[in-house]
Amino acid sequence: MRRRAYWRSFLIAVILLAASSFYYLPYYVTKPGMAKELEPIVDVEGGDKAEGSFMLTTVRMGRANIYSYLLAKWNKYMELYPEDMIRNEGETDQQYNVRQLHMMDDSKNSAIKVAYEKAGRPISFQYLGVYVLGVVEGMxxxxxxxxxxxxxxxDNLEFKSSKEFIDYVGAKKAGDKIRLKYVRDEKKKQAVLTLKQFKDDPYKVGIGISLEDYKKPKMKPAVSVNSEQIGGPSAGLMFTLEIYNQLTAGDITKGYDIAGTGTMSEDGTVGPIGGIQQKIVAADRSGAEIFFAPNENGKKSSNYQDAMIAARDIETKMKIVPVDNVDDALEYLKGLKEHE
Structure with a gap:
């Protein structure tokens, strides 16, 4: 009888433990991801191959359950973030992923522009329309x-920028109707919407969307970047360096395995990102020898300073290099001796 009660209690405990792993807390947990070689991802038509490699670094993120929450409290290279620090108000996980993938597309466009301009190659952009980043409930x-x-x-008008779209709609009044033509999943659709005042600004009317320009680069030689399901803008610098290396003669990696992170602005500025210490861990585990980190013009709490803290803690042999712009990275690479 006791034996049967024991096994019943044991079975109940196992079921409760298994069920609790599917109970999610209002937090996200992040941890070191991977360092992924870019040459198989980026392909410039007729581009040079490299002896070394440029690598993007990632952070893994997911909803926190009881166990990952407790583990993150113990592990210094796992971090917890409240939901409202990750997702916008009312945004689903799927919508968040869409936003992250669009940010990656913007990052790739900036990287392509900067790399082609630095290499002295022609590039322009074709404006495709307005990309809907989010929709305001009740609008x-x-x-x-x-x-x-x-x-x-x-209204059968095509615009050259999202600003023109905003100006056109903003010049109308509440109650006016506009006809939209839009594309979803490669299918053309139409809708007629009646403009409405915004609650937080009664003098402003619209349809209630957050938006960005949607454009694609036109360049020679052609380049394709297959980033799959990697989201966010943090690989901008490393995309720029990989594209530039394939566009130009020689190999600027000099045979080294080079990781790094940082957003890329259209003027070549490298911006800060989140999870820098986790990316240092990921790059070290992948055998990177050099790591480019955003310097933020020497700010005391810069990505570079945080990267150095993690580098010392894990006793990595990677060289951590501060960069404020793409020219800093190119200048450093120019001064490298060939890998032995």
Whole structure:
């Protein structure tokens, strides 16, 4: 009898433990991801191959359950973030992923522009329309447009920037109707929406979307970047260096395995990112010899300073190099001796 009660209690405990792993807390947990070689991802038509490699670094992130929450409290290279620090208000996980993938697309466009300009190659951009980043609940677009839709025409007018779209709609008044043509999942759609005042600004009317320009680069030679499901803008610097290396003669890696991180602005500025210490751990585990970190113009709490703290803690042999712009990285690479 006791034996049967013991096994019943044991079975109940196992079921409760298994069920609790699917109970998510209002937190996200992040930890070191991977360092991924870029040459198989980036392909410049007729581009040079490298002896070394440029690598992007990632952070793994997921919803926190009881166990990952407790583990993150103990592990210095796991971090917890409240939901509202990760997702926008009312944003689902799927919508968050769409936003992150769009940020990656913007990052790639900036990287391509900077790399081609530095290499002296021609590049221009074709404006495709307005990219819908989010939809405001209770406004006309709610229930009609979705995050990721591409608005290509308004009242049969085509625009050259999202600003022109905003100016056109903003010049109308509440109650006016506009006809939209948009693309979703490569299918063309239409909708007629009635403009409405915004609650927080009664003098402003619109359909209730957050938006960005949607454009694609046109250049020679052609380049393709297959970033798959990697999201966010933090690989901008490393994409720039890989594209530039394939565009130009020689191999600027000099045979080294080089990781790094940082956003890329269209003027070549390298911006800060999140999870720098976790990326140092990921790069070290992948055998990187050099790591480029955003310097933020020497700010005391810069990504570079945080990277150095982690580098000393894990006793890595990687050389941590501070960069404020792409020229800093190129100048450093120029001064490298060939790998032995």
């Amino acid at each position: 006309p677009a709610s229930g009609v447009l979705q995050q990721g839709d591409e608005i290509v025409q308004v």
